[in-house]
Amino acid sequence: MRHSAIARFGAFVAGGMLLVHCSGLSQGGLMPPAGTAVRPVQPASAGGARNGRRVSWMTKGMNDIDLLYVSNANGFVNVYRFWQHTLVGVLTNFTQPTGECADAVGNVYIVDHSTSKIYEYAHGGTKAIKTLDDSPNSPDGCSVDHNTGNLAVANDPYGYYSKGNIAIWLHATGKPKIYYGASYNDHFTDCAYDDRGDLFTTSIYGYLSFYTEFFYLPRLGSQLLLMNMPGQQSGWGYVQGVAWDGKYWIVSMDNVLYQFTINIKAKLIGSVTLNGGYGVVSQISFYRKSLKSQATQVLGGSTSQGYKSSVVEFWKYPAGGNPFASVTKNLDQPFGTAISLGAN
């Protein structure tokens, strides 16, 4: 996502010159600083070309094991034992895998930005059990409503002036219903369901400068509601994603998770700082013991300046602070993450 929309926004601005001179993610209306927050602009075929030399594999006996899926810029999706942080599989069927999400039974959806495809994998499986066509859109993030099985996808179109959308597949099948935002060039970058079935999304839009906005779709709603999110007096900078922690809505910006409630209006409750890594945590995932409890762990990937080093880190939640564990091997600019709970 960040490698797509942000790069396109940046490329539009004076051949990138302005991008180089802009800085300050915390200031709305500014471009993100080059090379810090976002994945590199990777040729769409790069991952696919590498993938051609490998096939998907998975250690046997994973049915009862909690798994962590991590998408990489090289086109691979790594699969780890969630509690041991050890690599147990690699999925290779992608060109540009970005966002990931898991449903109530542990199936994992992986969106492939370049090919407009959304793949569903069974927990621990190596072959997609279903493929959804998101064309002509370019998906970035996804979320599954655990009550209905509906799948929401945030679409971030190519083209500065193109208008993205939120696509929702009822029961994750058939053709999606499309929801649009308020701006002429919304680029939706992430979305998240809560336990009731309300959907929270974020997008970027603008001309020359970019702005972040948020939308809310109540569970019976038929239109996206533009939602003013307090807490940033100068406006929101580049937001890495949105999530639901079991109690609060989360806006993730740089290495801070902002907690909100939403009912008519949004209300800022607090924030959690995630230290370590390289300062900017990509799409996060929460671990929750049950669907009725608040998360106890949060994880996310980050990449160094110059993209030479990558890491996926684990923090206690809502404590935050320093990570208690990390993974550094077999990663290439990790972006999307999803936790798929085992059968037991």
Added chain:
Amino acid sequence: MRSYYGFVPLLAALCACSGASAPPAIDMAPQRFSTSVAREPIASRPDHHRPWISPELARATAPVLFVSDPGTADVYIYSLSTLKLKGTITGFDQPQGECSDNKGNVWVTDTNGQTIYELSHGGQLENALSDSNGYPDACAWDPTTKNLAVMSLFGVGSSSGNVLIYPKGSGSPTSYANPTQYFYNFGGYDTAGNLYFDGRDASGTFMLSELPRGANSAYTIKLSGGTIYFPGMVQWDPSNNNLIVGDQSCANNYASCIYQVTVSQKTGTIKKQIKLQDYAGSQACDLVQGVKYKNQVAGSDYDFCAHATSATYLWTYPTGGAPKLYNKTTDVTPVGAAISI
């Protein structure tokens, strides 16, 4: 229009040209172009209180009373049986008229916000509809079609109001109007799907209209047997087969009462007047919207008359008179009422 409850200046010319005289005892002019539906316009002073919902409410299925307060920009949720406060929903711009649907959800019109919110029995946002061309001030739920009718007090640019019907409470609405009505206030469906709504013409005179089921436009119901001065609640009472219509200026005074009105064709007959008292023994100052439930009427008295303080009440229906229960601890400038069962 989002930050103040102003009067719409463009209609000044219309006021000057109308030529109609105001009712004799009370000057109606100040109310004409305010987005407030109260007899005395309510200014917004949001209290910025924290929203809260009692755990008991989240679990309970007993009937609750939603009261909108545009002055504080809050919606209060009371236990209907005790009138104890069970929650406060904040964040509205100007919450006014309310209605409930067959799911037990309550729709709250946010007039200056030009939005209609659907809240669950427990006070959670379920849906939101926009009315970008007008100022929604009341609503009614059709039990026969499950459509939602929204009354827009008047339109953006000072045009006349209308009724918007959202199919199944969703999507894009269809607009309906009575050509002779200018301001659209409260409404209610009968059991056959006919919609009744009150309001005023361009000169400020009370009107009652009907949009028959399936019709393309509404017409005026000519009233006899009395005079209603300022539009209040409209609700169909199936047990008595008549309308209950509120008057915020009962007998053209600063007082409220409600009427039983029978309807036949395009004629309405006022059969009975029911006076309601506040806890201090005075006639209720301003019951903007009440709601009948079984043998009682629930609603709040916006007491700008200073007889008492604003409070939420339960009165016996159709007896009226002294309240059987009240709570004076919360309301500041209450307007709308709906019951979620």
